[in-house]
Amino acid sequence: MDAIQQHMLDTYRAAQLSEPAPPPPGRHDRAVLRDLYRHWLRHPPTRGPRDHSSPSSAPPGPSGV
Template sequence: MDAIQQHLLDTYRAARLGEPAPPPPGRHDRTTLRDLYRHWLTHPSTGEQPARRLRTDP
C-alpha cells in the first residue's frame, strides 16, 4: 500500500467516525527537513566521534 492509498483509507475512516481528515502525505516535508537542518547546525556532534564531513573530491 502506498502513501496515497493509506491516506484515502484514513480519510474514509475519519469520515465514518466523524473525525477531522488527516493531512495529505508530504504536507509537512519541507518544514521537517528545515527543522532537521537547523538542529544539525545548532547542535554540534559529541566528542566521542568526529563529525562526518562532505567529500570535496572532484
C-alpha cells in the first residue's frame, strides 16, 4: 500500500468516526528536512572510535587478491 492509498483509508476511517481528516502525505516533509538540517548544523556528527577492521583483514575474493 502506498502513501496515497493509506491516506485515503485513514480519511475514510476518520469520516466514519466523525474525526478530523489526517493531513495529506508529504505535507510536512519540507519542515522536517529543514529541522534535521538545522539540528545537524548545531550538532555535527562526530567520528566514533576507529573501526579496526580493514579491507586487508577480509578474506580474499574469488580472484585471490
